[in-house]
Amino acid sequence: MNTDILHAGELKKADPVFGQLSFDDHEQIVFCNDKDTGLKAIIGIHNTVLGPALGGTRMWNYNSEWEALNDVLRLSRGMTFKSAITGLNLGGGKAVIIGDAKTRKTPELMRRFGEFVNTLGGKYITAEDVGMETSDMDLVRDVTPYVTGVSESRGGAGNPSPITAYGVYMGMKAAAAHRFGTDKLEGKQVLVQGIGHVGESLVEHLTKEGARVFITDINEDRLQEVSKKYGAVIYAGDDLYTAAVDIYAPCALGATINDDTVYKIKAGVVAGAANNQLADENRHGKILMERGIAYAPDFLINAGGIINVYAELEGYGKDEIIRKTENIYTTTLEIFAHSAKNGCSTHQSALRVAQGRIDARKQGKGA
Numbered sequence: 001m002n003t004d005i006l007h008a009g010e011l012k013k014a015d016p017v018f019g020q021l022s023f024d025d026h027e028q029i030v031f032c033n034d035k036d037t038g039l040k041a042i043i044g045i046h047n048t049v050l051g052p053a054l055g056g057t058r059m060w061n062y063n064s065e066w067e068a069l070n071d072v073l074r075l076s077r078g079m080t081f082k083s084a085i086t087g088l089n090l091g092g093g094k095a096v097i098i099g100d101a102k103t104r105k106t107p108e109l110m111r112r113f114g115e116f117v118n119t120l121g122g123k124y125i126t127a128e129d130v131g132m133e134t135s136d137m138d139l140v141r142d143v144t145p146y147v148t149g150v151s152e153s154r155g156g157a158g159n160p161s162p163i164t165a166y167g168v169y170m171g172m173k174a175a176a177a178h179r180f181g182t183d184k185l186e187g188k189q190v191l192v193q194g195i196g197h198v199g200e201s202l203v204e205h206l207t208k209e210g211a212r213v214f215i216t217d218i219n220e221d222r223l224q225e226v227s228k229k230y231g232a233v234i235y236a237g238d239d240l241y242t243a244a245v246d247i248y249a250p251c252a253l254g255a256t257i258n259d260d261t262v263y264k265i266k267a268g269v270v271a272g273a274a275n276n277q278l279a280d281e282n283r284h285g286k287i288l289m290e291r292g293i294a295y296a297p298d299f300l301i302n303a304g305g306i307i308n309v310y311a312e313l314e315g316y317g318k319d320e321i322i323r324k325t326e327n328i329y330t331t332t333l334e335i336f337a338h339s340a341k342n343g344c345s346t347h348q349s350a351l352r353v354a355q356g357r358i359d360a361r362k363q364g365k366g367a
């Protein structure tokens with residue numbers, strides 16, 4: 001056996017698929033290969049008890065196939081809990097395409113990928129993720145009906161990011177109500193890390209409510225642009241995790257709450273859009289709780305995007321999308337109450353409530 005592979009990363013190599021740390025009883029994992037288009041993709045179907053597995057396709061230049069497999073396993077599991085806690089009749093799935101989206105993505109490759117999705121007969125429904133555009137979903141739509149996030153002219157629900165941002169804002173207000181005794185964000189200092197599609201829209205909501213918004217991003221042009229547009233202050237400190245703000249909103253990358261940062265955070269609330277904010281979902285969630293920091297679980301409050309694409313499948317309109325997204329406020333409060341009652345972190349509470357819904361459906365009981 002190749003020793004380089006054996007020593008690569010932290011992935012367990014003896015049992016390359018079912019033995020991965022990130023393998024969590026996934027129902028099906030599909031490896032897709034097409035020589036002509038150069039397509040190498042993995043579709044992960046974690047759980048379909050509540051409905052078809054829906055989740056985006058990510059195209060990324062992974063360092064290794066192990067990394068790609070690990071990513072799809074983790075992401076598809078996350079989708080199961082996101083849809084379950086949001087009350088949607090969807091299971092969890094995700095797909096990754098290995099390669100640089102800027103140089104390797106072609107219409108032929110996207111259509112070929114769509115054909116693989118089609119072979120699953122609707123068990124997996126795809127959507128956009130990192131490295132994908134609405135136009136790519138339109139190409140997938142040419143060959144399969146099992147795709148959401150297509151352009152509005154083809155019956156799609158349009159850009160999900162503003163809805164995601166609105167849900168994050170709702171979750172943040174609920175966390176503020178729990179931690180500060182009021183959900184009013186006027187005068188509160190909020191640091192938004194990452195002012196991309198979701199972050200900018202969140203800045204807009206916060207500014208409208210009169211919060212004092214600080215922004216950080218690795219993209220200097222974006223910083224200048226967003227600062228000018230909303231009057232947000234560009235964060236100037238050395239270490240953003242030590243910022244003396246009321247609320248920290250991670251809207252860039254995952255795993256920003258880790259061993260290096262978790263004890264530095266001064267904010268009373270952590271609520272943002274980024275997926276997988278806790279590097280270790282058990283340990284770091286617990287430390288935040290012990291430090292009295294109200295953490296609004298990422299997969300609960302960033303569900304606006306999936307609510308938006310679910311509308312395409314169910315055929316409901318904007319009003320229902322907004323109603324479901326505003327419900328994130330109530331669910332977040334319920335999760336804080338569950339966490340306080342059971343002495344577990346909000347992340348664990350949200351997982352338990354989501355799992356409870358899946359278990360009830362399995363036993364033929366739940367809605």
Ligand SMILES: NC(=O)c1ccc[n+]([C@@H]2O[C@H](COP(=O)([O-])OP(=O)(O)OC[C@H]3O[C@@H](n4cnc5c(N)ncnc54)[C@H](O)[C@@H]3O)[C@@H](O)[C@H]2O)c1
Pocket residue numbers: 160161164193194195196197198199216217218219222251252253254273274275302303305
């Ligand atoms: N778009 C959605 O509807 C949606 C839904 C659910 C979850 N999310 C998650 O929310 C996050 C943001 O999504 P998006 O669509 O706004 O992405 P985006 O790519 O539009 O924006 C991300 C921003 O973060 C910045 N960034 C990257 N690395 C950074 C760093 N180290 N420090 C500071 N800034 C950094 C980028 O420059 C960019 O401006 C992602 O983690 C995404 O997975 C998005």
